[in-house]
Amino acid sequence: MLDKTFSPARQTAFDARFEAQKIAFGPVVFQCVRYAWKRGMLQALAEAGAAGLTLEALAADGRWTAYALKVVLESCLSCGVVRLADGRYALDKAGFCVLSDATTQINLDFVHDVCYQGLHALDRSLDEEKPHGLAALGDWPTLYQGLAELPEPARTSWFAFDHHYSDASFPAILPDVFATAPRRVMDVGANTGKFSRAALGYHGTVQLHLVDLPQQLALAEANLAEAGLSARAQLHPVDMLDPAAAFPAGMDVIWMSQFLSCFSEPVIASILARAVAALAPGGQLLIMDTFWDRQRYDIAAYCLINTSPYFTALASGNSKIYQSGDYVRLCEAAGLTLLTARDDIGYCHSLLRFGRSDARRSET
Incomplete structure (x- = not known):
């Protein structure tokens, strides 16, 4: 496992460059997908089934403006959360995971509610090995002294994340x-x-x-x-x-x-x-x-590896x-x-x- 690679065995330079752009815009895509989930856009598409819905139909009940729909759904389109055919948006496979998979939802909430703002201080936290990002949640030496006092929704999301895996x-x-x-x-x-x-x-x-x-x-x-x-x-x-x-x-x-x-x-x-x-x-x-x-599947190793920066920026440094x-x-x-x-x-x-x-x- 120590010699593991997450890249395909034969990846073209063009494909590698596309993957690099996904990294660059990852935080943007994250926020758009989360908005589509939390504000009900993905649920509306799920209820519409394979036929999907036009932007006009989605905007008709007034929950979202046409502008918000275009910005958010186009970002969701770029990452496989929705698909677009004949002017109609429908839920794609990744979108079904966001709507139905508890692990995905818990991870999204944890990253947004606990980690997102604090990770802005990751560079300083890594350099000094101190959790400088924790200031986004409260004034404690480490996160553990503040667990009982975490503000909402960070508190709920932290305990949901911790208990889900244990x-x-x-x-x-x-x-x-x-x-x-x-x-x-x-x-x-x-x-x-x-x-x-x-x-x-x-x-x-x-x-x-x-x-x-x-x-x-x-x-x-x-x-x-x-x-x-x-x-x-x-x-x-x-x-x-x-x-x-x-x-x-x-x-x-x-x-x-x-x-x-x-x-x-x-x-x-x-x-x-x-x-x-x-x-x-x-x-x-x-x-x-x-x-x-020691993970059997890449998906588990990926999630665990990318939990480490939370420990750096927010938990302990x-x-x-x-x-x-x-x-x-x-x-x-x-x-x-x-x-x-x-x-x-x-x-x-x-x-x-x-x-x-x-x-x-x-x-x-």
Whole structure:
């Protein structure tokens, strides 16, 4: 996968130049397609069916001016969202995806509501490794301190994006989490408590320890209380950026889901060192994340690679969607050994299972 290319094997210079222009005008096309979706133009064409509608028919009910229709639909035409034949616009294949595919809609909302304005500061963010684009949403050192206070619609779109990619994976991995019959499980980066809630509901006696920032733990606590699961959950406020902030010890399983990608490699190394120190004898670390190099399909790798600039400009300034080898290397440096790797979980997740290297040596 590391030698992967997204270009066709035989691409002419003319075709390559066309692709380059798509890049140049990508932000323009994005806004026009989003307008056509949000303002109902695409839905009107979908309801008209294959016969389509003329501009005059679309403008007749007064929802859009003829000018707005021409500007927006011509842009949609250029990217395969609509087609034009005999003066009538009809929905094309990409347009059907925009209207019906939840992943496409969630990605569009996330990019527009969370990322778009902040990405204007990407150059400065890359140069200084600080999330300068975050100022478009609020005044926090990183996005994570402000998650509970994000303005709308950014807040809704952020949580929809985060949960869409993680929630579909939880039912599939719970047997993996409990394969070693753990009694104490620690959810590092608990966020809103979605995983902890699923784990507590799956196993009737397990004790869950949730580790995150105080603001996030407050959301998780409310969610667990709503489900009547608070009795077996303990909350541990920890600043992940503080290398002296230890994790509670004696854990049979430490779980991290879509978490380490929020940090730079030096911080990941610090987190992993604290995780190793918190493991009970025979304990294991399970990391579920979205590695672009372990995807079966180009579409997933494309989406994941292009999520990294969000981390740069808005989230932290120095994190990204990593390759799986980065995590393995950092885990080995922390004293862990990769035991198993499982791909194709949910939409695009992989699960890496690690044990302590010294435990592996003692077994042999």
